[in-house]
Amino acid sequence: MIVLSKEKLSIQKEQDVVLFRNRIKELATKIGMSLVNQTKLITAASELVRNMLRYGGGGITHLEIVSKNSIPGVRLVFADEGPGIKDVTLAMKDGYSTGKSLGLGLPGAKRLVNEFDIKSEPGKGTTVTIIRWKNGL
């Protein structure tokens, strides 16, 4: 996999989310991603960035255009230094929430992207990486 472009955006407050979503849209449009694929990617990002703000106390996002087998895609990394997730398997289950939400954030975001990776260590923080390819496969 080749990284074609790379940028960082710090997310510390809710208004940063709007800017972040717009920037993803620009990148996705740039590689010619369809509207449905864009919407899925941005919705997944919106879920993850909310988790980062609510549970991780904000953090850093990385926005990249990547390419694999000459198919472009958008890769997003969400890194926080919050309390981490005790049981990642449980957190990935539909309907599970430690907050008062619907518990759709993590599992829903996973369904909306092509590649999903989560690493979390209690006391150190959580890093989630997602990729959505242009062709959606």
Added chain:
Amino acid sequence: MERIPILKMGPFLLVTIQVDLYDRLALTLENDLINMVSKTEAKGVLIDISAVSIVDSFMGRILGNIASMSKIMDAATVVVGMQPAVAITLVELGLTLAGVHTALDVEQGMELLRNKIGQIDTDEEGLYDSFI
């Protein structure tokens, strides 16, 4: 503070969301709408989301909340104008917006609300008749 305007149109309240929502804005709207339903004794709430490109689980929950709260306050809620890409994404996300009435555009949404009010009237008449 940024706010989404709520218009009163006869017995209905009309909300057109023209900006991309962030959580606090959505919560403020929920609060404002319920207060307006109470203040104006509105019978219906129409929310136009045709300009909204992203509806995630939080926003979906707010729409559901508005519908449930309005119902308790004796008002029907209809969400209109959802973009196809948003509908596809919502279902994949796992959110079906159960309990929220939807229509394709404002016109059809208004029609739906009018029918709902009409229905209530006939229902009550029927009840009255059977009482006699």
